[in-house]
Amino acid sequence: MNFFEKMKQLTGVDLNDVQKQAVRLTEGPLLLLASPGSGKTTTLNMKIGYLLLVKKVKAENILAITFSKASAHDMEERFELFFGKLTRDRVAFSTIHSFAYKVVREYFWKNQINYQLIEGNAPEQLHKKVMIRNLFTEQMKTAPTEDEMEEILSYISFVKNRMVPDDQLSKVACSIKSAGKIYQAYEAFKRQNPQNLLLDFDDMLTYCLDILQNDAEIRQKYQTLYDYVLTDESQDNSVVQHEIVELLAAPKNNLCVVADDDQSIFMWRGADVKKLLQFQQTYPNGKVLTMAQNYRSTKEIVDTANVFIKRNKNRYDKTMFTENRQGEKIEIHNMRRYDLQLNYVVEAIQKAEKPKEVVVLYRNNSSAIRLVDLLEKKDIPFYMKDVDVKFFKHWIVEDILNFMRLSYNDKRVDILERIYSKMNAYIKKAQIQQLLRTEEDASCFDRLLKNVHAPYQEQALRKAKKNIREMNVLPPDEAIQLIRDKLGYDKTLINRAEHLGLNEENLLSIVSQLEHIAEGLPDLAAFANRLNELEEIMKTSKFNKNENVATLSTMHSSKGLEFDTVYMLDLVDGVIPSKDDVKAYKNDEPEKMEEAVRLFYVGMTRARHHLELLTYNQKDEEKTQPSAFIEDVKKIMLGEKVGELKLTDRVEEKAPQRAKTTITNKAYQQKKVRDIPEDAIKDARDLQRGTLVQHKVYEQGFVKKVDGNEIEIMFD
Numbered sequence: 255m256n257f258f259e260k261m262k263q264l265t266g267v268d269l270n271d272v273q274k275q276a277v278r279l280t281e282g283p284l285l286l287l288a289s290p291g292s293g294k295t296t297t298l299n300m301k302i303g304y305l306l307l308v309k310k311v312k313a314e315n316i317l318a319i320t321f322s323k324a325s326a327h328d329m330e331e332r333f334e335l336f337f338g339k340l341t342r343d344r345v346a347f348s349t350i351h352s353f354a355y356k357v358v359r360e361y362f363w364k365n366q367i368n369y370q371l372i373e374g375n376a377p378e379q380l381h382k383k384v385m386i387r388n389l390f391t392e393q394m395k396t397a398p399t400e401d402e403m404e405e406i407l408s409y410i411s412f413v414k415n416r417m418v419p420d421d422q423l424s425k426v427a428c429s430i431k432s433a434g435k436i437y438q439a440y441e442a443f444k445r446q447n448p449q450n451l452l453l454d455f456d457d458m459l460t461y462c463l464d465i466l467q468n469d470a471e472i473r474q475k476y477q478t479l480y481d482y483v484l485t486d487e488s489q490d491n492s493v494v495q496h497e498i499v500e501l502l503a504a505p506k507n508n509l510c511v512v513a514d515d516d517q518s519i520f521m522w523r524g525a526d527v528k529k530l531l532q533f534q535q536t537y538p539n540g541k542v543l544t545m546a547q548n549y550r551s552t553k554e555i556v557d558t559a560n561v562f563i564k565r566n567k568n569r570y571d572k573t574m575f576t577e578n579r580q581g582e583k584i585e586i587h588n589m590r591r592y593d594l595q596l597n598y599v600v601e602a603i604q605k606a607e608k609p610k611e612v613v614v615l616y617r618n619n620s621s622a623i624r625l626v627d628l629l630e631k632k633d634i635p636f637y638m639k640d641v642d643v644k645f646f647k648h649w650i651v652e653d654i655l656n657f658m659r660l661s662y663n664d665k666r667v668d669i670l671e672r673i674y675s676k677m678n679a680y681i682k683k684a685q686i687q688q689l690l691r692t693e694e695d696a697s698c699f700d701r702l703l704k705n706v707h708a709p710y711q712e713q714a715l716r717k718a719k720k721n722i723r724e725m726n727v728l729p730p731d732e733a734i735q736l737i738r739d740k741l742g743y744d745k746t747l748i749n750r751a752e753h754l755g756l757n758e759e760n761l762l763s764i765v766s767q768l769e770h771i772a773e774g775l776p777d778l779a780a781f782a783n784r785l786n787e788l789e790e791i792m793k794t795s796k797f798n799k800n801e802n803v804a805t806l807s808t809m810h811s812s813k814g815l816e817f818d819t820v821y822m823l824d825l826v827d828g829v830i831p832s833k834d835d836v837k838a839y840k841n842d843e844p845e846k847m848e849e850a851v852r853l854f855y856v857g858m859t860r861a862r863h864h865l866e867l868l869t870y871n872q873k874d875e876e877k878t879q880p881s882a883f884i885e886d887v888k889k890i891m892l893g894e895k896v897g898e899l900k901l902t903d904r905v906e907e908k909a910p911q912r913a914k915t916t917i918t919n920k921a922y923q924q925k926k927v928r929d930i931p932e933d934a935i936k937d938a939r940d941l942q943r944g945t946l947v948q949h950k951v952y953e954q955g956f957v958k959k960v961d962g963n964e965i966e967i968m969f970d
């Protein structure tokens with residue numbers, strides 16, 4: 255019995271001709287460029303088995319590189335399943351970072367250079383983030399906000415991974431003006447002491463490449479050791495990663511690169527598909543095989559996804575098809591409100607016969623917070639992939655807790671110091687410093703009242719004092735409402751967003767989420783506890799990995815995986831595509847939009863049988879619009895061809911000439927409405943058709959419709 259027959263018998267997978275060809279083609283460079291679900295990972299695994307069992311290659315002579323730890327693990331599992339019983343040999347599936355680290359360690363040891371890691375578990379004072387924060391502050395004369403930190407970190411990682419030369423640094427888009435300078439200062443700082451280098455994770459890659467290029471001994475050692483080099487998901491490799499792989503495989507060049515350019519979703523981290531598309535230039539004798547048959551999903555899903563991805567211009571043209579059955583229709587649910595979407599998904603998970611076969615996908619980690627809250631309340635276990643608990647550390651969370659703390663004891667200057675500039679009491683830094691200099695057993699507000707800097711501050715301080723004291727008897731969700739409206743916190747956020755170039759909706763959505771988490775809780779202690787609890791629940795969900803529970807994951811982290819049922823959440827305009835995606839697109843920079851299309855495509859193609867796309871028209875008090883991509887899917891399902899769909903037109907169409915906002919009377923009376931200056935609208939009941947209103951952001955507008963609780967205002 256030959257290898258393929260044996261594998262068919264053992265695993266039930268009957269490789270097709272191209273797959274077999276790819277397995278057999280062990281010598282020389284091979285690019286396997288293929289659609290989702292076409293068996294790339296399966297083929298790669300079979301190829302490793304073939305090398306071991308048929309070509310009798312030793313396991314240690316094979317290097318299999320994956321992008322993330324999770325996919326390395328996934329590969330190991332699949333290998334075990336296929337070949338566990340056939341061979342005792344175990345190939346090391348390694349991430350590119352762990353491989354690079356090995357090379358770096360070896361080189362440093364050989365040359366007696368000390369080094370220190372400044373990422374991961376590095377101590378606080380020696381952490382990359384702290385260094386970058388300091389360098390940012392030095393350059394910009396002000397400390398970075400959370401979002402700026404994220405921006406600068408990703409800029410640094412991007413230029414490093416793309417190996418951008420110094421004179422090109424300013425050409426890499428970044429909203430932080432001195433990003434290039436900060437990067438250079440950071441690089442210099444790490445090399446300050448040549449006998450004790452500081453290294454972050456990306457440095458491992460650049461150092462590794464440098465070592466392989468310049469240390470012939472080490473290079474030859476690895477080149478001799480590895481007779482075969484294989485990489486999966488190579489569309490997400492950065493320039494430096496590609497170069498490491500190429501160098502390791504040389505000069506034998508028994509290199510198997512597996513990729514799908516349509517699933518490249520890490521461009522923002524420096525991934526570069528161009529490199530892949532130049533494969534034949536790099537290796538004139540290399541072979542490129544393509545596979546378009548999808549074995550994973552129903553025809554309904556494959557055909558829809560296939561048309562969907564074709565609107566991207568920058569891609570290798572391929573047409574994915576399947577011989578699988580037609581299957582169920584893709585379901586699109588447009589809910590009236592966000593919370594209905596949440597209930598819907600939770601109920602679906604609860605009812606699922608095999609929860610393990612269900613995945614809930616979202617673009618942003620923040621989408622998971624309220625979902626987790628609800629799942630936990632209903633006692634529904636889940637597994638969360640690549641847990642991210644940044645939310646709980648956000649400065650907005652700290653602010654809200656500090657407001658609440660102050661309400662318990664308004665003598666605490668140290669607490670007021672952290673939030674005074676975020677409320678509408680016109681408190682100046684000098685006033686706080688004054689309070690800090692002296693000690694007095696009295697309310698901070700009373701102390702401030704003794705020395706106001708302007709007559710209007712007196713009234714503001716009295717109001718703030720009253721409001722903060724009132725808060726202490728309120729349940730935490732109402733306390734948050736009070737902070738947002740009466741203490742002006744929402745306005746603060748809107749201002750900060752405007753001045754610091756942050757995303758206003760993201761900021762407001764964080765407070766809204768807190769408000770919802772607080773619902774039904776008795777007091778501050780319970781609220782603070784709940785936040786800790788949620789963070790813990792997320793972190794410990796990893797122990798559920800092998801249980802029969804649903805998976806929650808970002809679209810990014812779902813790469814390579816498959817499930818019977820996929821729910822894609824929060825598919826609204828502004829999330830996917832995001833405002834940034836659309837803005838860049840309108841500026842004739844389609845890359846971000848194309849990446850969002852690919853991300854959506856990755857999500858859809860995870861489903862074997864059942865795919866549901868979920869969207870809604872309202873979240874908190876804000877109107878939302880279904881994602882433009884949902885509109886596309888609808889059209890595709892109605893049989894429209896690609897050519898008839900013009901993303902440009904639709905995006906333009908959506909940009910409103912006149913902004914429209916809807917507020918609810920009831921909400922206004924509860925002081926829940928944001929943005930509407932009190933001096934513009936004295937009493938919501940006064941509003942009638944035609945009333946002119948002045949809005950802080952949208953400026954002048956008029957009331958178009960008053961309908962029960964809803965008021966529609968048109969702004970110029």
Ligand code: ATP
Nearest residue numbers: 268269270289290291292293294295296549550814
């Ligand atoms: P992705 O791009 O999403 O990573 P992929 O190309 O790596 O997908 P695989 O995960 O290897 O695809 O395979 C998808 C599914 O198709 C798996 O369930 C696999 O077992 C099945 N499959 C692959 N090849 C065949 C085949 N020749 N016959 C039957 N099933 C197959």
Ligand code: MG
Nearest residue numbers: 294295296814
């Ligand atoms: Mg795969």
